[in-house]
Amino acid sequence: MTPSPPLLEFRQVAKQFRQRDDSLLRAVSGVDLTIDREECVALVGESGSGKSTLARLALRLLQPDAGEILYRGRSIAGMGGAELRDFRRSIQPVFQDTAATFNPRRTVRDTLGQALRQASVARRDVEPRARGLLESVRLPATAEILDRYPHELSGGQRQRLAIARAIAMEPALIIADEPLSGADASIRGQILNLLADLGQERRVAYLFITHDLSIARAFARRVAVIYRGLIVEEGPTAEVLRRPTHPYTQLLLASAPTLDGSVDLAGITSVARGSSAGAGCVFWPRCPVAVDVCEATPPPLVATPATGHRVACHLAGRTGR
Amino acid sequence: MAELSIRATPGPERGTERQPVAEVQDLHLSYRAGGHPVHAVQGASLTVFDREAVGLVGESGCGKSSLARAIIGLLPEGRTVIEGGRLVVAGRDVTRLSAGEWPGLRGSPVAMVFQDSLSFLNPLMRIGAQVAEAVVRHDPGADPTARVRELIDLVRLPAVAARAYPYELSGGMRQRVAIAIALGCRPRLLVADEPTTALDVTTQAEILKLIAELQASQGMALLLISHDLAVVRALCRRVYVMYAGRTVEWGPTGAVFESPAHPYVHALLGAARTVRDDHGRFATVEGEVPDLRHRIAGCPFAGRCPRALAVCTDRMPAPTRVAGLDTREVRCWLYEPDAAP
Amino acid sequence: MRVLWALVRGPVGVASTAFVAVVAALAMAAPWVSRTDPNQITNDVLLAPLTQAVLGTDELGRDVLVGLLYGLRVSLLVGLLAAAFATLVGIAIGALAGYFGGWIDTALMRITEVFQVMPSFILAAVIVALLGPGLTRVVMVIAILSWPEAARVMRGEVLRVKQLEYVDAVRCLGIGELSVMIREVIPNALGPVLAVGTLIIGRAILLEASLSFFGLSSPDSVSWGRMANSGQQFLFAAWWLSVFPGIAIFVTVLMFNLFGDTVGRALNPRYARS
Numbered sequence: 001m002t003p004s005p006p007l008l009e010f011r012q013v014a015k016q017f018r019q020r021d022d023s024l025l026r027a028v029s030g031v032d033l034t035i036d037r038e039e040c041v042a043l044v045g046e047s048g049s050g051k052s053t054l055a056r057l058a059l060r061l062l063q064p065d066a067g068e069i070l071y072r073g074r075s076i077a078g079m080g081g082a083e084l085r086d087f088r089r090s091i092q093p094v095f096q097d098t099a100a101t102f103n104p105r106r107t108v109r110d111t112l113g114q115a116l117r118q119a120s121v122a123r124r125d126v127e128p129r130a131r132g133l134l135e136s137v138r139l140p141a142t143a144e145i146l147d148r149y150p151h152e153l154s155g156g157q158r159q160r161l162a163i164a165r166a167i168a169m170e171p172a173l174i175i176a177d178e179p180l181s182g183a184d185a186s187i188r189g190q191i192l193n194l195l196a197d198l199g200q201e202r203r204v205a206y207l208f209i210t211h212d213l214s215i216a217r218a219f220a221r222r223v224a225v226i227y228r229g230l231i232v233e234e235g236p237t238a239e240v241l242r243r244p245t246h247p248y249t250q251l252l253l254a255s256a257p258t259l260d261g262s263v264d265l266a267g268i269t270s271v272a273r274g275s276s277a278g279a280g281c282v283f284w285p286r287c288p289v290a291v292d293v294c295e296a297t298p299p300p301l302v303a304t305p306a307t308g309h310r311v312a313c314h315l316a317g318r319t320g321r
Numbered sequence: 322m323a324e325l326s327i328r329a330t331p332g333p334e335r336g337t338e339r340q341p342v343a344e345v346q347d348l349h350l351s352y353r354a355g356g357h358p359v360h361a362v363q364g365a366s367l368t369v370f371d372r373e374a375v376g377l378v379g380e381s382g383c384g385k386s387s388l389a390r391a392i393i394g395l396l397p398e399g400r401t402v403i404e405g406g407r408l409v410v411a412g413r414d415v416t417r418l419s420a421g422e423w424p425g426l427r428g429s430p431v432a433m434v435f436q437d438s439l440s441f442l443n444p445l446m447r448i449g450a451q452v453a454e455a456v457v458r459h460d461p462g463a464d465p466t467a468r469v470r471e472l473i474d475l476v477r478l479p480a481v482a483a484r485a486y487p488y489e490l491s492g493g494m495r496q497r498v499a500i501a502i503a504l505g506c507r508p509r510l511l512v513a514d515e516p517t518t519a520l521d522v523t524t525q526a527e528i529l530k531l532i533a534e535l536q537a538s539q540g541m542a543l544l545l546i547s548h549d550l551a552v553v554r555a556l557c558r559r560v561y562v563m564y565a566g567r568t569v570e571w572g573p574t575g576a577v578f579e580s581p582a583h584p585y586v587h588a589l590l591g592a593a594r595t596v597r598d599d600h601g602r603f604a605t606v607e608g609e610v611p612d613l614r615h616r617i618a619g620c621p622f623a624g625r626c627p628r629a630l631a632v633c634t635d636r637m638p639a640p641t642r643v644a645g646l647d648t649r650e651v652r653c654w655l656y657e658p659d660a661a662p
Numbered sequence: 663m664r665v666l667w668a669l670v671r672g673p674v675g676v677a678s679t680a681f682v683a684v685v686a687a688l689a690m691a692a693p694w695v696s697r698t699d700p701n702q703i704t705n706d707v708l709l710a711p712l713t714q715a716v717l718g719t720d721e722l723g724r725d726v727l728v729g730l731l732y733g734l735r736v737s738l739l740v741g742l743l744a745a746a747f748a749t750l751v752g753i754a755i756g757a758l759a760g761y762f763g764g765w766i767d768t769a770l771m772r773i774t775e776v777f778q779v780m781p782s783f784i785l786a787a788v789i790v791a792l793l794g795p796g797l798t799r800v801v802m803v804i805a806i807l808s809w810p811e812a813a814r815v816m817r818g819e820v821l822r823v824k825q826l827e828y829v830d831a832v833r834c835l836g837i838g839e840l841s842v843m844i845r846e847v848i849p850n851a852l853g854p855v856l857a858v859g860t861l862i863i864g865r866a867i868l869l870e871a872s873l874s875f876f877g878l879s880s881p882d883s884v885s886w887g888r889m890a891n892s893g894q895q896f897l898f899a900a901w902w903l904s905v906f907p908g909i910a911i912f913v914t915v916l917m918f919n920l921f922g923d924t925v926g927r928a929l930n931p932r933y934a935r936s
Binding site: 046047154156184185186187188189190192193196211212214215217218251252254255256257258259260261263265268270 | 380381477521522523524525526527529530533548549550551552554555574575578579588589590592593594595596597601602603604605606607609
């Protein structure tokens, strides 16, 4: 019996943008990534890694230049009509900037109402359903809150509202792009608990985009590390963080200061070998352990079958690492 | 547990004669904006001695930025009212300093580095010229060209960067420029307000390392303000924790973070760890920060505190020593020997 | 509704809004406010102000105050109609150019530039001279000359708003592009262009006064410009014939400009609440 196809699959997806000076920026170059039902995958990368572009490609806000994106086995590029509607309902975003994520002229009621109506909820059911959504995200389900405008809510409240809007469509996958970036430490826990609870109750998968490996560690079963448009390492979170193989993953781990002071920043060496327009490994200019082949040839993403741990590095598998 | 190898050379222990380079004593500060005044700081005290690295942590709205700006006189003019307390910078009482007198103190002895380097730098001037401005103003004896080259090298930028404009540099490089400008003033105290918050993790690590090394080699004090506790742990020997406009606990960073005394600090550290507990839950601090438009008589954390006493809503306690050390203090009724339960 | 309350905050807001409201009411109620026919030729020629006639009379015995009142109707009519057309056209063109970008943007912007570089008064004068005077023509000419500014402002604002995350969030709900443009982007981009629209009123009034000063406006309607023009010859003998229309033009244009500022502030949701 063939297994059911993964919920979302990227196959060799590439996307580039033309910049002001007419040069081409390769935001994403040949990414393979799979997300299964009810799975939580973290995509970890810094600015310029292409993670947000990947999110927008998955949401079909952008079209890939190469490769394809499959939803339940069907390519999303060709979708239309009812199939496209079904796809749109199934994948919902929670964006980073809570200040800009709502139409400033719509009240909370209008924003949720719009989502509910798109989810084919009858007009007379909208109000009770909206209150239900507010309860689900632990906001007071009162007329007072429903009448408020986005700028009258705190950042934490807006983030909850964004989550409420996302679950209004009863999606199968939520793509959360840095949902904790503006949040204070005390609120982070609240939002993470909420996301975890909703994931369980509503059987939602997550693609959690973040630059913070500790959040990936705590929340995601699988993690993919992305650097300049390419996945450099991927696998079960515990495994990848226990045995980080790619030099960039190691650098990320070594760069994050910890509360117990166990990370020694003095150990970080900055390497800068000139620009990375070359044909070799995308991390070569900053890699502390690069050798000649790294400059010449891009390394393939190679998997260790037993663990499902994939790394794109010429030096992986050599002894000592 | 591994000791950090890059912490600044600590000054002598408290009790011996050393002059604080900046001292804030029970500061009360509010902003007038339209109808309601916002009481941004309602009783904060801190001291920074020469050559030491001190951290000031708290969540958004706790008043840490206001406090930092008070030390360098950058509070919004006309809207700010200092309602009480004292500010002493380099031995001089600056609490009621006028706008005209502050420029004499900025740069030297106190220099500041901000979070957003792009708006801090003049977009129309080359980097080298901007560093030179600082040198010329605060280091009149030095040869500007040589000193600028020296500073740019000191912050590990390539020499060619001097000819660049701010928009041509990355965020991390611009932050290095901001540090170079600050160093050009030969400050006794460097105030860094969220200097790496806008940067990537790997860039942040490089900048933090740079700040730590420079602080030690240039012999200046550092006041690092951040909402990121781990960053402060990495760089600062002492830390002050603020909540709703007050400093609530302070002491050696390691001790405070490992065994926090104040319930808020305890909860904050738990939440900052981003790990699940045995039930799979992330630690949070329930409730919301109090509205700073109202003056709060008692402890601002009383409403959210799992161990609140009746007296907590009435008055804010004076600082008490923790574990008998005069280097660690907390403002909490749980530690007051004669507080009624 | 909140927008209306925001209009009356601050002395400038109150003054300009009050002025606009009063002036609009006066213009509509002119025949009832004053029973006198402005074109009524009488024997009370060249009376000084504050004698029998509050603002004096002209060389044909016509009351200046009544003339100002009826001239107000013309000025406002032309100003409002021209500004309304210009703004509507500008909104449409600016929104399409800004939202769709690409060749649509380039094409529409080139057309806009063509209209923008025309010297306004000269063109207006030429058109009216060729086609003959008449209020409708004046309105159309002024509208044609004013829409580029509105289009530019609208386009700029649409460019900014369409980048905001909520536009993407709404797209993810499955709402079509046209609906997104009309219901999500345009309403949030209207603020600056409506403020510009009210500024256009001021300029339209001024342009109409200039045209009528040179006799290029409708000959059978009373107009401040024409009054000022015919008052020229009496500038020293009967100064009130030119000065009062001039003051009327100045004050009205000023007040409409200030009203434009007030509208711009009121429509910005962040400023509309305390």
